Amino acid sequence: MSATRSPKVSDRVAPNAADPQPEKKKKIREEDDGPDFGTLFHAWLESHRSSLLDSLRRLGKQPIGSFFTCLVMAIALSLPMGLSLLLGNVERLGGSWQRAAQISLYLQLDTSSRDGEALRDQVKALPGVAEAEYVSREQALDEFQKQSGLGEALRELPENPLPGVVVVTPKEVDKAGLDALRQQLAELPKVEQAQLDLVWVERLAAILKLGDRFVFGLTVLLVLALLLVIGNTIRLHIENRRTEIEVIKLVGGTDSYVRRPFLYMGALYGMGAGVFSWGVLAYGLNWLNGAVVGLAGLYGSDFSLAGVPMADGLSLLLGAVLLGYIGAWIAVARHLSELAPR
Template sequence: MSAERKSDSNKSTAERVGGALKKPAQHGVDEPEFKVLFHAWLESHRASLVDSVSRLLKQPIGSFFTCLVMAVALSLPMGLALLLDNVERLGGSWQRAAQISLFMQLEVDAAAGAELRDEVAAMPDVAEAQWISREQALEEFQQLSGLGEALKELPENPLPGVILVTPEEVDKDKLEALRQQLAGLPGVQQAQLDLLWVERLTAILKLGDRFVFGLTLLLVATLLLVIGNTIRLHIENRRTEIEVVKLVGGTDGYVRRPFLYMGALYGLGAGLIAWLLLAYGLGWLNEAVVRLAGLYGSDFGLGGVPAGDGLSLVVGAVLLGYIGAWLAVARHLSELAPR
């Protein structure tokens, strides 16, 4: 009984392929040849897509878990990248950790300091400049040092005015060049920059970027292996059908097309699930982050998954599924010749 059902399936496959191959000849001679071929091409793709969707729906649990495994592998590097972007916003921007302090000469008054502040803020490599007068500097020092009463006994204020310069970009060479440029301004006694902290900061950021990049490459290779192995199992399950298709004249492209759609559909499902996992995971983690930040008097919170990043994730997953399926079919296509 099983052999008869299998024979009928192969026969119907042969009839379907034969009909698809003969279909263009059934159109009238007045119809342009390009339109006939284009219609046959669209019909072939539609049939392949419908066939792939129906086969995946016949195995919903297996298809779901395959997409889930791919989604976990996709969400890890994207999640780490999003966390790294959020860490860069923690407590403001990283540029503030690399501020250049311009200590002014004692004879520079508040008006001259404010004028120089505006001049520095207009420079192309400067994001922001803040003027701290001598009186403000003394008041802050009294509060932070706890020597308020002792400092009141001083005959005059020994602290100079300061301009805090926030650079546009954290780069060691550019910061040093900017520091030297600012040190030559009139009224500036000393321009100070903690380059060691800048180097540590830059090294931490580069380490995070490199780790995410390496993890992405590793998981992309894993995804290609997962989708390739899944498509290989589908090929083995349809080996007899494929041999019949090739026997009646089916081309390699016709044989390959349903598996490519299947790989793209796996990628689409994985991308959507990964997007949902990231959105839920960041939302769940954000609750603890907000509570912790509130204890330090900060309103910092994790951002969600941007729509652009989510769409890029889905498109990338579809491409990975397509490429993995193409590699799997290309490897086994030579073995599928009719015997």
């Protein structure tokens, strides 16, 4: 009688059952790999959303202080932007400046009225010319008699000594371009002399250059003032939350996590200042336009001030947000090292 052998445990386990918990180990491996990109992105969005809502809530708790901070920033933004818009409106008075820089073409004495009109049409077709007007010899003599008060003496002259003139109005007031245009017109047939008063052009260029430099310097100063205002405001918010920030850093909060609410607060201050500044400029130009229209009407002109263009308004708003963001970043970066847990 042969002895019976009891089966071993290894014999009772199927070959495919070597790993009793494959699903559990697979789940553990997935957890070791970390969360996926979607989870990280959702957490990032949630962090920014909570920081934004927290900044709005804190600003809403101090409506008077927030309003006056935005108003001070808006006034500082409105000054350089308003001057820039006024300079742009002054440049729109192109007709007045162009008349000051007109080129006078004195024709030869034997030039007939038909030749003068033909020359006028030829000059008007040139690319750099906005307008050309022909003044005949008879018209020139008549105007000279009325303006000089020498009518009786001029009537005693045996013949008209004044030549015909073609008055050319250029499209652009530029010294180099006007000089080149004058030389081009001087080479035309029947032209005895081409005269251009460059003193007016130089005065115009000097006035506009002075205005541009003044606006640039004022902009730099007020931008620095805005950075100081927003930096000081954010510094006060940091001091009010010093204990909270130290606790956050003590439990492992990163600098970016601490910085984020203050950056949103600075951007919100900038946005409010940009909106107020846009409104102040629109109202101010509209209020000033009434007086400008009345003054222009006395000179027979229909000139009026243009409002704030949409592109300039959006640029102002974006610049204000960036200034608020940069000012908050500088303030937080300066005080972040002092907020280490003790």
